[in-house]
Amino acid sequence: MADESQKWVLMVTAQTPTNIAVIKYWGKRDENLILAINDSISVTLDPAHLCTTTTVAVSPAFNQDRMWLNGKEISLSGGRYQNCLREIRARANDVEDEKKGIKITKKDWENLHVHVASYNNFPTAAGLASSAAGFACLVYSLAKLMNVQEDNGRLSAIARQGSGSACRSLYGGFVKWVMGKEENGSDSIAVPLVDEKHWDELVIIIAVVCSRQKETSSTSVMRETVETSALIEHRAKEVVPKRIIQMEEAIQKCDFATFTHLTCADSNQFHAACLDTSPPIFYMNDTSHRIISCVEKWNRSEGTPQVAYTFDAGPNAVLIARNRTSAALLLQRLLFHFPPNSETDLNSYVIGDKSLIEDIGIQDIKDIEALPPPPEIKDKVPAQKYKGEISYFICTRPGRGPVLISDDNQALLHPDTGLPK
Ligand SMILES: Nc1ncnc2c1ncn2[C@@H]1O[C@H](COP(=O)(O)OP(=O)(O)OP(=O)(O)O)[C@@H](O)[C@H]1O
Numbered sequence: 001m002a003d004e005s006q007k008w009v010l011m012v013t014a015q016t017p018t019n020i021a022v023i024k025y026w027g028k029r030d031e032n033l034i035l036a037i038n039d040s041i042s043v044t045l046d047p048a049h050l051c052t053t054t055t056v057a058v059s060p061a062f063n064q065d066r067m068w069l070n071g072k073e074i075s076l077s078g079g080r081y082q083n084c085l086r087e088i089r090a091r092a093n094d095v096e097d098e099k100k101g102i103k104i105t106k107k108d109w110e111n112l113h114v115h116v117a118s119y120n121n122f123p124t125a126a127g128l129a130s131s132a133a134g135f136a137c138l139v140y141s142l143a144k145l146m147n148v149q150e151d152n153g154r155l156s157a158i159a160r161q162g163s164g165s166a167c168r169s170l171y172g173g174f175v176k177w178v179m180g181k182e183e184n185g186s187d188s189i190a191v192p193l194v195d196e197k198h199w200d201e202l203v204i205i206i207a208v209v210c211s212r213q214k215e216t217s218s219t220s221v222m223r224e225t226v227e228t229s230a231l232i233e234h235r236a237k238e239v240v241p242k243r244i245i246q247m248e249e250a251i252q253k254c255d256f257a258t259f260t261h262l263t264c265a266d267s268n269q270f271h272a273a274c275l276d277t278s279p280p281i282f283y284m285n286d287t288s289h290r291i292i293s294c295v296e297k298w299n300r301s302e303g304t305p306q307v308a309y310t311f312d313a314g315p316n317a318v319l320i321a322r323n324r325t326s327a328a329l330l331l332q333r334l335l336f337h338f339p340p341n342s343e344t345d346l347n348s349y350v351i352g353d354k355s356l357i358e359d360i361g362i363q364d365i366k367d368i369e370a371l372p373p374p375p376e377i378k379d380k381v382p383a384q385k386y387k388g389e390i391s392y393f394i395c396t397r398p399g400r401g402p403v404l405i406s407d408d409n410q411a412l413l414h415p416d417t418g419l420p421k
């Protein structure tokens with residue numbers, strides 16, 4: 001039995017990736033359990049460049065559940081946090097740490113409180129799926145702390161109740177969220193399709209577009225789409241089921257042409273459904289449209305697709321290049337059309353895997369100014385440049401699923417107090 005006079009703190013730290021859907025989830029059949037109206041498929045992004053780190057701690061000295069996100073205390077009273085905490089607690093088991101002399105029984109967990117500290121190594125609520133990495137990491141780390149004996153598939157059904165897209169962050173590589181049929185959501189889980197090594201040629205460039213913080217959450221717009229759009233019903237019933245089968249096959253075969261066709265079409269249909277919503281929602285902006293046109297033009301001129309694009313509920317472009325050579329040529333085109341503002345330095349303009357910028361021989365901003373126009377637009381003078389429209393680029397690749405971090409120095413909570421470091 002946990003003794004309240006003892007001041008021990010037991011902690012676990014985990015790291016979880018974010019993900020980007022190539023067949024989109026949009027629309028719920030159950031708002032509380034977060035059950036989707038169609039299956040979706042995503043690629044997990046390398047946590048080296050985009051990830052959440054979460055430390056969870058338990059101690060008899062804690063008198064309430066508390067959470068700090070990026071160093072600031074936030075409330076855990078929201079339904080989504082409460083649902084995740086309740087579901088994990090209900091599955092807790094005995095925990096023993098002989099070295100520290102700690103023994104927690106299954107029953108003790110009902111009365112013990114937790115502290116959570118989480119850090120996103122990329123902007124929160126900026127359309128980069130922080131909620132996906134965040135809820136996946138919360139559920140994964142709590143499950144490890146409480147010795148929950150369930151596989152990542154079952155944990156994904158709990159993360160799903162924090163944010164739908166979070167269920168897909170429980171695995172690396174390509175992941176399918178099966179919408180399921182059960183009313184209680186027990187079969188609405190993430191399933192790994194292939195791991196991150198299966199298609200390791202792919203390179204991903206995210207163009208973070210300058211814009212104000214988004215005004216409308218995915219959650220509420222999604223509801224309005226289901227209530228008002230005729231297109232979304234057709235999409236969920238007729239279009240997505242076929243695309244899921246084709247996409248799974250394209251991924252298995254590393255068939256980039258089919259992959260690109262499906263990814264771009266699905267992103268465009270998701271945004272069409274947003275436009276078909278009353279009132280209509282415009283997530284992409286002029287910069288997003290310019291990126292699409294640049295990629296479409298290039299793909300057409302090459303004859304075979306070099307890059308797939310996809311946009312979530314915001315203007316940022318996620319560009320998936322067939323290999324490193326195409327990624328370097330893509331980056332050249334992006335830098336040509338979207339040079340940075342004069343006060344921006346190259347080091348903060350292209351982040352993540354910086355080796356790509358070395359590949360194209362760019363050492364400073366002057367080299368960007370000297371880039372020639374892409375050949376496919378040669379005859380159309382003058383080539384357009386849109387200085388300062390992009391905040392920065394993140395170069396990354398498909399990545400692995402959640403991991404535990406055993407190095408205590410990386411924990412976000414103090415081992416003696418359980419408070420943020
Ligand atoms: N590390 C985290 N741990 C727990 N919850 C998080 C974490 N990061 C973000 N969240 C939750 O997700 C919310 C942000 O989700 P939101 O959907 O608005 O943005 P996003 O996920 O960054 O963008 P998008 O869903 O458009 O890709 C935060 O307000 C917070 O509740």
Ligand SMILES: C[C@@](O)(CCOP(=O)(O)OP(=O)(O)O)CC(=O)O
Pocket residue numbers: 020021023024025026034040131162163164165166218219222311312313
């Ligand atoms: C456009 C999307 O990114 C929508 C993601 O929506 P969320 O998972 O953020 O929504 P909630 O379930 O309400 O939390 C497409 C996708 O990731 O599949």
